[in-house]
Amino acid sequence: MSTENALRTKEDQFNDLYLATLHHPFKGQYEDKWQEEPFWAAVEVFKAQVKEIGYDDPLERLKSYSGRETFEKIRDNFKAGPPACLREGWTSPYTGEKINVLSALEAIHHIRGVKYEGKERIVILDFWATWCCPCIDLGLELSDLSEKHAGQVAVIGINNEGMIGRHPAMMGLEGVKEFIETKKENFRYSTYVDNVDEYVRDTIFRKTEYVAIPCIVLVVDNEVRFAGSGTKFKEHFNVALNELYPKEE
Structure with a gap:
């Protein structure tokens, strides 16, 4: 050895x-x-x-x-x-707030996938970092979801290496691009990088009051329906999907 x-x-x-x-x-x-x-x-x-x-x-x-x-x-x-947001029954105070996703994304760097143009009524914002293994695992599930509901749902990854306190200089823009190239299967959806000005981290992520990643912010018709754990958003997502795109009996 x-x-x-x-x-x-x-x-x-x-x-x-x-x-x-x-x-x-x-x-x-x-x-x-x-x-x-x-x-x-x-x-x-x-x-x-x-x-x-x-x-x-x-x-x-x-x-x-x-x-x-x-x-x-x-x-x-x-x-x-644990912090309140990691306990059972917690709801983000960001729930119910209005949000302009398109405007927020225009302030940061688009690096992969189809650029978001505001057409989809359901938007999943995925806040992640390269050093977060659960984030990378969740990316695979989100990639499948993005392809399954193309045209109805926009899945948008937002990378920030300092999302929860780590130094943002840990990996620059080119480093994130190279990382994603090695994980293509996990990131088959639109991806942006927020490392330079940290605009989206400060204007969206911190308003959720969730202190961990992956963090999902589910937006339906410009209103936040859910913000928090990447393992707990699916129920809220399915409700929104059935509301807007009910299956025929």
């Missing part, structure tokens, strides 16, 4: 242990459900486990993730719970 592969395996083992020992058992135990003693017992188990794979100080690796600089910070994050 090469040194690079050995390191990758070691890092994977560390990540698996963190998820199994600390993350999964405590991510849902926030606020009045929190129990202090089981957490600190799990910390000791985690320390012993990662030492066996070669990490004498697990915090050295955990520090690379914001909010995990100490076990106390990890505890505090779990205890506080």
